[in-house]
Amino acid sequence: MAGAAGGRRLKVPPKGTRPTSERVREALFSSLEAMMDLDGARVLDLYAGSGALGFEALSRGAEHATFVESDKRAVEVLKSNAKDLGLANVTVVNRTAEAFVAGEGEEFDVVFADPPYAVGDEELAKVLAGVAPRLAGDAVLVVERASRSAEPPWPGGVEPLRAKKYGDTTVYWGRVRADG
Structure with missing residues (x-):
C-alpha cells in the first residue's frame, strides 16, 4: 500500500478472491489521483x-469506505484488515453487490467494481445500473475485468473515459457526466 498506510500488507481470504496486483493498484491510483482529489472522498468497494482498493483509497485521503463482500470468510478478513490498519472509518457489508446496490443509501465519490472474472456481463450490468443513482455529481467509477471480457456495460449518466490493459486484467474508468 501507498499513502498513510504505506508498506503495510493486507491479509487475503484463503480462497475465492483475486486481489488486485500491486502493479495494477499503483497504476489505477496514479490515474485516479490525476482525475480527482481523494481527500474527503466517500468510497464504495x-x-x-x-x-485492497478501498484501503488504498483511505490511505490516500478518502474520508470513508464501504466494503461490500458476499463471502463470510472474506468479510472477517476485511474486518481484521481494518483493525490492523487502525481504521475506524469503514463499513463492512456482508451482502452480494447486486443486493447492496438495489437498496437505498448514501452517494459515493468513487466506486470500485472488481467482480470475480466469472461474473457475467448481464450480472455486472445490473450492479452498475443499480449503483448509478448512488454516484455523486462528479463521481468516478472504476471497473476491473478480465482482459478477455467485453467493456463493462456503462449505466446511463456515466461516460466511459479510458481503458488500460495490464496482462490478463483491464481497468476501465468512467465518470458521471456533467449533464448526467
Whole structure:
C-alpha cells in the first residue's frame, strides 16, 4: 500500500478472491489521483475481497469506505484488515453487490467494481445500473475485468473515459457526466 498506510500488507481470504496486483493498484491510483482529489472522498468497494482498493483509497485521503463482500470468510478478513490498519472509518457489508446496490443509501465519490472474472456481463450490468443513482455529481467509477471480457456495460449518466490493459486484467474508468 501507498499513502498513510504505506508498506503495510493486507491479509487475503484463503480462497475465492483475486486481489488486485500491486502493479495494477499503483497504476489505477496514479490515474485516479490525476482525475480527482481523494481527500474527503466517500468510497464504495464492491466485490471487496481483501479490501485492497478501498484501503488504498483511505490511505490516500478518502474520508470513508464501504466494503461490500458476499463471502463470510472474506468479510472477517476485511474486518481484521481494518483493525490492523487502525481504521475506524469503514463499513463492512456482508451482502452480494447486486443486493447492496438495489437498496437505498448514501452517494459515493468513487466506486470500485472488481467482480470475480466469472461474473457475467448481464450480472455486472445490473450492479452498475443499480449503483448509478448512488454516484455523486462528479463521481468516478472504476471497473476491473478480465482482459478477455467485453467493456463493462456503462449505466446511463456515466461516460466511459479510458481503458488500460495490464496482462490478463483491464481497468476501465468512467465518470458521471456533467449533464448526467
